[in-house]
Amino acid sequence: METLEDTDPRGQLYRSWQLKELLRMLPHQPVGQAEAELKRWIFRASHSRIPEVVELCRKIRRRRDDILRTIGPGYSNARLEAFNNKINHHPHGLRLPTRRQPHRHDQTPMQRPTHPPTNTHPLTHENNRRLK
Template identity: 40%
Template sequence: MKTASCSTIKEGPFREVLICVVEGRSKKTVRAFFDLLGSERSRALTHVSADGAEWIADMVAQRAPDAALCLDPFHVVKWVGDALDTVRRQVWNDARRAGMKALASQLKDSRYALWKKPEDLTDRQRAKLSPIQSANKPLYRAYLLKEQLRQVFGPGGAERVHLLDAWLAWASRSKLHPFIQLARTIRTRRHDIANALTHQLTNARVESMNTKIRLLIRRAYGFRSVEALRAIILLCLAGYARPLPGRT
C-alpha cells in the first residue's frame, strides 16, 4: 500500500488541525493540498515547514509565494550525518586496503559513537572516540563538523544564521569532499534554513501527528485500502464531531 501524505494548519498559538490526507508523496500530493485550501487561503499562508524535497519548495513558491518556507532542521542534521558516515566508510576502506585490520575494525565499531550526541554517549562509546581524535584527523574533523552543525540548531533565533555561515565556511575548506558537497547543497537552501532559524519553525508537531497515525494503523492491524486509512485518520485527528446513534 502506498503512503499517505498529511498536511496540517496551525490554528491560533498552539493548536494544529489535520486538514488533508492524500495518497502518495509527490508534487501531485502537495498540489492536492493547495487545491483543497483554495487560491485565496493558499496565498494567505505566512509560514510553511517542510523537508528538503525540491518538489515541495516548487509548489510552495507557485501556490503560496508570500509564505516563508522553513526547511526542517532534522533533515539538515540528517544530511550532515550522512556526510559523516561517508567519510567514515572512506577511511575504513582505506585502512582495510592497506592491511590495517585493527584500525579498520575500530572504525567499523565506532559508527554509533560518531552518530550520537556527546551527552548521550556511554563510557564505552566515549572510549571509541578517543583514538579517533588522536590518530585519525580527517574523521575527527568530520565528527566536529557534524556536531557544530547540530549546535547551529540549538536554542536561539535569527542570530544563529551567523553560526550557519561560519559552518559553511569551515565545511568548504575542510578538504573533506562529502562536506564540501554538503556545503554547496546547504548554500542553495540557505534562505529556507535561515527562515527555520529565524521563525523557530520545525516539523516537530507534524511528526507528532504522524506518530498518532502510526498508532491508528497498529490498532487496526493495517488497512486494506488508502481510503479506509484516510477515513479513520480524518475521523480521529481532524477534529470532526460525529453524532452517534442514541446520543445527543
C-alpha cells in the same frame, strides 16, 4: 585496541563530527547569531577537504535563506519525523483504524443502506432524449 589516531590519521572523522555538532546547534540560537554561525560553518565546511562535507556545504549554501527563514519562527519537523519513524519501523507498516461498529452478540451486524437506482426504466433512444 586501535586508537582514533590510528584509524583516522588525517582527523577527518573528528572534524566531521565537530561540523555536524555545530550545524545541529544552529536552530537553537537567535536568528542573528545563527546567521553568523551558519556563515562560519559554510566557510569551515567548504575548506574541510572532506568530500561528503563539501557536498553538503554546497547544498546548504544553496538553501541558506530557507534555512535561516525556518530558524526565526522556530519551525521543526520533529513530529513529522517521529510519525514517519513509527510507520517505517512498524512490522506491518501503518495500520489505520477501521470504521466498524462494535459487534454485539445479541444484534446482527450493521448492513450498509441500499439506495434505489436513479433511473428506474431502461434507457432507450426515446428515454435518452428526455434526459438531455
